[in-house]
Amino acid sequence: MNPSVLAIVAVVLGGAAASLQAPTNAKLANAVGSPVNAALVSFAVGTAVLAVVAFLMQARPDFATVRSAPWYLWIGGLYGAAFVVAATWGVPRLGVATTIILMVAGQLLLSLVLDHIGFMGMPKQPISWGRVGGVALVIAGVVMVRKF
Structure with a gap:
């Protein structure tokens, strides 16, 4: 595989x-x-x-x-x-879905910063509008899961 x-x-x-x-x-x-x-x-x-x-x-x-x-x-x-x-x-x-999606949102927000600076020697991946947009979609998912 x-x-x-x-x-x-x-x-x-x-x-x-x-x-x-x-x-x-x-x-x-x-x-x-x-x-x-x-x-x-x-x-x-x-x-x-x-x-x-x-x-x-x-x-x-x-x-x-x-x-x-x-x-x-x-x-x-x-x-x-x-x-x-x-x-x-x-x-x-x-609830399970809201808790997990909020945790994922938190992970993604910090991950963008850690990737951008190459935290602990990891490969640098600059923050871009596409990456920010992806995180924004997850945060929009939090709102949808919570409200609907």
Whole structure:
């Protein structure tokens, strides 16, 4: 399979999983008492699953290299935690579709800036009217999903 097609399929499935995760964690928040507790349980389960997958794939991190990485490379989980808690809290108040599309809009807005500056050495992709228009269409989608 073409690597680009495989990447597209993986990302679409990951997005679908996020849509499933949000209402699941919202229900879990009711059971465990808060969105933060639900996120904690969610991350614990995710960590256990990743440990099993890493074991099965015989993926062994080089801990010396990991320890020597700059501090800001260690905080990726912080962003994931913010995402999960926000989704867990937002779904019962806004619905699944509105929560997810608002999250996508937030991701796209910041992504335009990160692409433009080549954040963390990523390839630069200048902000263009077409890219801004694409984000505007997503934001229009937020309004349509919310109002209609």
